[in-house]
Amino acid sequence: MKLTQGCFSFLPDLTDDQITKQVQYCLTNGWAVNIEFTDDPHPRNTYWEMWGLPMFDLQDAAGVMMELAECRRVYGDRYIRLSGFDSSHGWESVRISFIVNRPPQEAEFELVRQEVGGRAIRYATVRRQPALAST
Template identity: 50%
Template sequence: MYLRHGAFSYLPELTDDEVAAQIRYALGNGWPVSVEYTDDPHPRNVYWELWGLPMFDLAEPDPVLREIQDCRAAFPRHYVRVLAYDARLGRQTTALSFLVQRPGREPGFRLERTEANDRVQRYALRPYATDAPPGARYETP
């Protein structure tokens, strides 16, 4: 299973130079950048843990790259992503989001079906990773 999340998710993993280019693009558009991480990457889980504070008024991507490296070192078995925010409409809008790290093993999701009244069937996605407690979800087997 290979989680598809954010921009560039169907491309090969971005190198650090490519990540720097994307951050440079975001900063060039005046978008503040933040780094987030999680061990529960469910498609509807949009609220990941914030690593540090969002970074405003940067000209170069180097401070963001340092924060990414620090987050990767602190959480080597978590998903890490970069978000760029566009506040031109008077509200916080995600302009760009992409993964910069994923765990070495992604166990995937199971599809659970339940039946309700009148033969109605409902489906839910449950990640196998959440069978383990937080912090131990992506341990190597």
């Protein structure tokens, strides 16, 4: 199962060269780039941990890629995403966000349906624990 959040999520994972080109696109447009990570990729968990501060006023994607490499070294067993923020309207707006690192074992979610009072139906997204490998 592959977690699908953000841009490019239904495509194969981006290579570092493709990530560099996306970062350079953000920087060319004057967007601040941010790196975040989490071990809880639940769709309602929008507050991931920040890796450092958003990178403002960069001109070259190499600086972002250096920070991404360091974040992968420390948190390579977690989900890592890059986001580009546009402030040209006077407030920060996310223009692009995509996953650049996945843990070896992807998180699994299940949609649970409950019938409640009357004919109402309630849905919940529940994280499943990965199955243990048999020996």
